[in-house]
Amino acid sequence: MIKCCIFDLDGTVLDTVGTIAHFVNLVFSKHNIPSITAKEAGYFAGDGARVLIKRSLASRGIEDEEIYNAVYSEYMYAYDNDPIGITKPFDGIEEMLSALKGMGIKLVLLSNKPDFVTQNVVEHFFPGIFDGVFGAKDSVKLKPCADYALSILDKMGIKPCESVFIGDTSVDIKTGINMGACRTVGVLWGFRDRAELAEAGADVIVGAPCEIAEEIKKWVD
16 A cells, blocks of 8 residues: 655756756856756756766866866855745646645655755745655765665655655656665656656656556555
């Protein structure tokens, strides 16, 4: 029986790619580095801000550690001071989350974005919706390591096999597999495409948020 759904944040419940690209390019412009596109930002993101900046710089032929440190620090400062930016929920997300709550499903959000930013953004867009919101901390390993997710479920008294992991990248699908989730669901409205999600081993791939609620209802019943 499914008791809990664990959601990724960026590209899954919130459309953040424009905000990410904006702040990367804001910092890049100060260093006379060519900007990245929103599509590129979608592929560079997903493994935390450090990897985002490394990938973004590498795409412009820059691997200098001093430049990386400066750009990373400036990016974090800029993003942390305005994490909402031009971010918005994807159409249908709020209705889907409400439908799941109506089924008695616990809702958890797990992101590789820093914890305090994750908390602020989720509280802004989804106040009181999630039963637990967790972002990156120095004391825990980032996804796709399953340790954080497993510790969250353990504290909630829920077995991994009673959970579903939902996200838009291979990182999320691998996290679900690594933790032994009952199902992994890949979504197509986020940062990556069907091929990546299928190759990662997603059990189900959906094209609209309402399909998540439909699938979960099948598994609950």
